Structure formats: C-alpha cells, structure tokens
Amino acid sequence: MKREFEILNHTADVGIIAHGSNLNEAFANAAKGMFSLITELDDVEESEYRDTELTAPDQESLLVEWLNELIYLFDVENMLFKRFDITQLSNTHLKARSYGHKVDSSKHKLKMGIKAVTYHMLKIEKSDGCRVQVLFDI
Amino acid sequence: MTAQWRGILKKIDNYRWEIPTGYKAGMSVPGLIFASEDMLGKIWEDQAFEQVANVAFLPGIVGYSLAMPDIHYGYGFAIGGVAGTRLENGVVSPGGVGFDINCGVRLLRTNLTEEEVRPKIKQLVAELYSAIPSGVGSTGKLRVTEKELDEVMVKGSRWAVEKGFGDAEDIIVTEESGCMKGADPDKVSKKAKQRGIPQLGTLGSGNHFLEIAVVKEIYNRDAARVMGINEVGQVLVWVHTGSRGFGHQVCTDYLALLGQAVKKYGISLPDRQLACAPVQSTEGKDYLAAMAGAANYAWTNRQCITHWTREAFMKVLGKSRKELGLEQIYDVAHNIAKIEQHTVNGKKSTLCIHRKGATRAFPANHPDIPPIYRDIGQPVLIPGDMGRCSYVALGTETAMKETFGSTCHGAGRVQSRSAAKRSLRGADVVQALADRGITVKASSMGSLAEEASEAYKDVSSVVDVTHKAGISLKVIKSVPIGVIKG
Numbered sequence: 001m002k003r004e005f006e007i008l009n010h011t012a013d014v015g016i017i018a019h020g021s022n023l024n025e026a027f028a029n030a031a032k033g034m035f036s037l038i039t040e041l042d043d044v045e046e047s048e049y050r051d052t053e054l055t056a057p058d059q060e061s062l063l064v065e066w067l068n069e070l071i072y073l074f075d076v077e078n079m080l081f082k083r084f085d086i087t088q089l090s091n092t093h094l095k096a097r098s099y100g101h102k103v104d105s106s107k108h109k110l111k112m113g114i115k116a117v118t119y120h121m122l123k124i125e126k127s128d129g130c131r132v133q134v135l136f137d138i
Numbered sequence: 139m140t141a142q143w144r145g146i147l148k149k150i151d152n153y154r155w156e157i158p159t160g161y162k163a164g165m166s167v168p169g170l171i172f173a174s175e176d177m178l179g180k181i182w183e184d185q186a187f188e189q190v191a192n193v194a195f196l197p198g199i200v201g202y203s204l205a206m207p208d209i210h211y212g213y214g215f216a217i218g219g220v221a222g223t224r225l226e227n228g229v230v231s232p233g234g235v236g237f238d239i240n241c242g243v244r245l246l247r248t249n250l251t252e253e254e255v256r257p258k259i260k261q262l263v264a265e266l267y268s269a270i271p272s273g274v275g276s277t278g279k280l281r282v283t284e285k286e287l288d289e290v291m292v293k294g295s296r297w298a299v300e301k302g303f304g305d306a307e308d309i310i311v312t313e314e315s316g317c318m319k320g321a322d323p324d325k326v327s328k329k330a331k332q333r334g335i336p337q338l339g340t341l342g343s344g345n346h347f348l349e350i351a352v353v354k355e356i357y358n359r360d361a362a363r364v365m366g367i368n369e370v371g372q373v374l375v376w377v378h379t380g381s382r383g384f385g386h387q388v389c390t391d392y393l394a395l396l397g398q399a400v401k402k403y404g405i406s407l408p409d410r411q412l413a414c415a416p417v418q419s420t421e422g423k424d425y426l427a428a429m430a431g432a433a434n435y436a437w438t439n440r441q442c443i444t445h446w447t448r449e450a451f452m453k454v455l456g457k458s459r460k461e462l463g464l465e466q467i468y469d470v471a472h473n474i475a476k477i478e479q480h481t482v483n484g485k486k487s488t489l490c491i492h493r494k495g496a497t498r499a500f501p502a503n504h505p506d507i508p509p510i511y512r513d514i515g516q517p518v519l520i521p522g523d524m525g526r527c528s529y530v531a532l533g534t535e536t537a538m539k540e541t542f543g544s545t546c547h548g549a550g551r552v553q554s555r556s557a558a559k560r561s562l563r564g565a566d567v568v569q570a571l572a573d574r575g576i577t578v579k580a581s582s583m584g585s586l587a588e589e590a591s592e593a594y595k596d597v598s599s600v601v602d603v604t605h606k607a608g609i610s611l612k613v614i615k616s617v618p619i620g621v622i623k624g
Contacts, residue, residue, distance in 0.1 A: 011552040110274035113343040119410040
C-alpha cells in the first residue's frame with residue numbers, strides 16, 4: 001500500500017504529495033501531511049472537530065481553499081488537526097469534518113509555520129488511485 | 139555539468155544577463171538578471187529563469203522583467219524579482235508582492251560598543267526573547283480590537299507612536315513614513331482581520347529575526363556618519379519581520395479573487411500563481427487598498443518591536459534612552475507594490491512597481507527619501523543569514539535608470555529547509571554560532587537548523603554584484619553577536 005503522503009522539498013518552501021484510493025482520501029491525506037509539517041501528529045488528540053463547507057470555481061481551487069481554511073483555523077483558533085472526513089466532494093463543492101485539538105504548549109511542539117497554500121505546481125491526478133501535489137509558502 | 143544557461147542568456151557585462159524575448163513565446167519584454175557568472179548555474183537549476191520569463195508575460199510590463207542577485211525560486215514571481223507595469227493598461231499581481239506583504243527590515247543604531255555589550259549579551263538576548271513574542275503561532279502582548287486594527291491599517295507606524303511605542307523621529311526615517319496611502323479596511327476580509335488581531339507585535343517564525351550586531355567594516359565614512367555610524371565595533375540592532383498572518387490572508391484572499399479576474403479580463407498567464415488584474419480595475423484597486431493596509435500593519439509591527447527593543451536595552455544595560463542613543467537609521471519594505479514615477483525610454487511614466495524580495499534604492503535628491511538622507515541617497519538594508527553578516531548600502535541613479543530604483547534584499551536560500559535540517563542539528567548550529575561568538579535564542583531548534591548559514595547564499599557575494607553593477611553602493615558591514623529567532 002502506498003503511504004498516505006510524502007514530503008516534497010523545494011529550495012525556499014515545502015510541499016506534500018498525498019495519495020488515496022479516491023479523491024476524498026487524497027484531499028484528507030494532503031491535510032494530514034500539512035499538519036504533520038506543523039506538529040507531531042502522534043501528540044494530537046481528536047477531542048474536537050470543526051466543520052468546513054466551501055465552494056470554489058474548480059477542484060484545484062477547492063483543495064487550496066480548503067487547506068487555507070485549515071491554516072486559518074490554526075492561526076485564529078489554534079486548532080491542530082489530525083483526521084479528516086471529507087463527506088462531500090464535487091468539482092466545485094467540498095464538505096469536511098476535521099478532528100483535532102487546540103494547541104497545548106506543554107504537549108505540542110510546533111515545528112513550522114505555514115503562511116499559505118499555493119497554486120504552484122499544484123497537481124490533482126486521478127489515474128491509478130488518486131494523487132494530489134501541493135506546495136506551501138512557509 | 140555543462141552550463142545549460144549558456145545558449146540562452148545574453149551577456150551584457152559581468153553582472154548583467156539578458157533573457158531574450160525569444161526564450162519563451164508570450165514574453166512581451168526581455169528578462170534581466172543581475173548576477174555574477176558563478177551564480178548562474180544555481181539560478182538555472184532552481185528554475186528561477188523560467189519565473190523571470192513568466193513575469194515578462196504580464197500585460198503592461200515595461201522595460202525588463204528584473205531579477206536581483208539573491209534571486210531564488212518563489213511562487214509566481216521569483217524571490218528577488220522586480221517588475222514595473224503601466225498604470226493605463228498594466229496589471230497588479232499579488233504574487234509580485236508575496237504572501238508576507240511588507241516583509242521588511244529596520245535598523246537601529248546605538249552609542250554602545252561591542253566591549254560594553256559582550257559581557258551582558260546573554261542577558262540581553264534573554265530579555266529581548268521574552269519581551270518580543272516569536273515563534274510559530276506566536277501571539278502578541280497587544281490585544282487590539284477590530285476597530286483598532288482598522289486604525290492600524292490606515293495609520294501605520296503613527297498608530298504605534300500615538301500609543302507610546304516609539305517616537306515621531308522613527309516615522310520620518312521609515313519608507314513611506316510608515317504609512318502607505320490608500321489603505322481601506324473595508325477591502326480586507328474578516329478572516330484576515332481575525333488572523334491579524336492576535337499577531338500584532340510579534341516577530342513570527344521562519345526567516346524572521348532580531349539581531350544585535352557590531353559594525354565590522356566601514357566602506358563610506360561620510361555616508362555612515364550621516365546614519366549615526368561612526369566606528370568599527372559600534373552596536374546596531376536589526377529587525378526583520380512583516381505583516382504576519384494578516385498579510386498572508388490578504389494575499390490568499392486576493393489570489394483567489396484575481397484568479398477569477400484573469401478570466402474576466404481575458405488575461406493569459408503561464409502560471410496560475412501570477413494571478414493579476416488591471417491596476418485600474420475594481421479588483422486591482424481593491425487589492426492595492428488591502429495591500430496598503432497590510433503594509434501599514436507590518437510597519438506598526440516593526441514599530442512596536444522597536445519600542446520593546448529599546449526597553450530591553452534600557453533594562454539590561456541600566457542606561458537611559460538618550461545614553462543608549464538607540465535611534466532608528468531606516469526601515470525598508472522588501473515585499474511590496476507601489477505606484478511610482480519612473481523614466482522609461484526617455485518618457486516620464488507612472489508605473490506600478492512590484493518588489494518581491496527586493497529593496498527600494500532611491501538616489502540622492504529623490505523627493506521620497508527623508509531630508510537627512512537627501513544628500514547621500516536612501517539607506518538600503520540588506521540582512522544576511524544569522525551566522526555571517528549584513529550590509530547597509532545606498533540607492534543610486536543607476537538603480538533609478540535600470541531597476542526602477544531597486545536592489546537586492548538579502549542572501550537568498552540555496553538549500554531547502556529539510557535538506558538543511560537533515561544535514562544539521564539545531565544544537566550543533568547553536569554551538570557553531572557560539573564558537574563564532576554569537577549567542578542565539580530560538581523557539582524551535584528545528585527552525586534554527588533550517589536557517590543556518592549553510593542554507594543561504596553568502597550575502598557578501600550578492601552585495602558585491604549590486605555594488606559593482608552600481609545599483610546600490612556599500613556603506614558598512616555588520617556581524618551578529620546576538621540573535622533571536624522565531
């Protein structure tokens with residue numbers, strides 16, 4: 001079985017290649033990969049969740065806007081997420097529930113700040129399982 | 139490896155390399171890279187040429203798509219990129235500014251010498267570290283309301299000074315007087331405001347830092363004296379930070395919006411991250427109004443940090459503000475878009491100048507620089523990495539003619555963060571710095587390894603190119619003795 005995600009390196013920044021048997025899974029693994037850059041996911045409990053629903057002009061925008069939404073929730077509500085259920089995903093619409101915990105400085109080590117999710121080298125591939133590639137500005 | 143760039147770049151002189159418009163169909167102007175020959179291989183490998191060429195597609199671009207010697211791969215625009223677009227039929231691109239709007243540098247002087255500060259450096263670094271919130275997700279000591287945040291966006295540094303953070307004199311020696319006109323809080327999303335509120339007055343993470351440095355060499359004594367720098371061994375303080383999550387969200391919001399504007403205005407682009415809109419369109423004007431708000435937030439941020447820096451020095455060294463002579467030399471923005479007057483093909487034009495990882499470098503007698511620097515030119519602040527050195531330079535007429543009054547902004551990364559982390563451990567970096575007489579305090583050991591000298595181009599080679607090309611002239615070099623990292 002393929003790993004859920006791999007970390008991608010870039011001179012000034014960093015990205016994720018995420019895999020899944022369907023696109024919902026690949027999107028979820030991209031989010032998981034992103035939070036694995038921010039903190040050690042093993043230290044994060046799944047005690048809270050946040051629901052997200054958004055529409056975007058296309059699937060690529062949907063991925064970027066969703067991940068940006070999670071960065072926003074990290075910045076404003078200090079939420080660290082580790083599990084993601086994508087309950088609806090079309091070309092223009094996404095509905096997800098993300099589970100995690102608020103940052104607790106005694107438990108969670110923050111490794112990296114992510115400024116934003118970019119469209120740079122963004123890829124969504126749907127052959128032989130699904131694969132998404134996304135880069136972050138850090 | 140054969141130098142693949144050889145067949146492509148046209149050498150103009152030892153420091154100027156042209157990418158002809160024929161390189162890529164769709165370029166409306168050539169590219170121009172300021173670099174020494176030995177830098178080109180790495181720039182090529184990094185695919186930064188491609189990005190310089192892509193920027194040349196932007197509607198209304200004039201002159202050249204420019205790259206400074208610290209160029210490295212960015213998103214859309216390369217970092218170290220400069221582009222001017224016509225107001226009448228050109229575009230503004232948030233990717234030409236970057237996510238960290240008005241990421242910039244402030245430099246303070248002191249009356250102190252290295253001998254006075256060395257014995258107390260550990261205490262000083264510890265005090266600064268506790269006085270200035272830093273690190274991933276750091277939140278400030280300031281708790282502004284949404285209404286106050288709106289004022290920050292409109293007033294910039296003046297807001298901080300009115301609250302007692304620093305002096306009116308600081309504002310005079312800040313680019314744009316710390317307040318870009320045209321900011322409109324209504325053009326900034328609720329989300330950006332919510333990210334901005336808790337982070338005002340924080341250093342942040344990544345490559346941001348506060349550094350206590352010592353003057354190592356003086357190249358231009360007269361200019362140095364005007365800046366209050368008189369001798370080798372004098373202590374300076376560098377502050378490098380920007381608009382934090384506030385600016386990141388403004389950029390994110392407008393990239394999405396301008397992604398749609400591209401379709402609306404029928405603009406064809408080689409890279410989605412170059413999303414843009416005509417400068418004069420509603421979308422373009424709205425972005426510039428929001429960007430100005432984020433720029434003013436960043437100036438307020440650096441202004442507050444300046445105040446806490448002064449307090450920390452006063453406390454640890456037991457001296458008054460006046461005795462310390464802790465005055466601001468200058469403050470520059472190196473991620474910004476501005477409407478400026480330039481001469482293109484002998485004609486005065488109003489342009490939208492994008493500087494992404496590039497510093498304004500206006501010459502002597504330019505009306506936009508503070509009176510005290512009118513005779514020498516605008517101070518250009520070029521920080522290096524935490525283990526090497528930093529430079530102060532001056533803007534020139536050559537920059538005005540060739541680069542829309544712009545020069546480099548720093549060292550430029552050569553190694554990915556993870557590669558740096560793999561090859562170095564934070565603890566070893568601390569030891570290596572200590573061996574060179576540098577005390578460092580960081581919120582994360584990992585981030586320390588990522589920011590080690592080895593991950594960066596040597597800033598001296600970058601500054602050598604800009605100096606020899608004449609787009610900024612060296613005044614002094616400083617070396618760090620104490621560093622606070624996010």
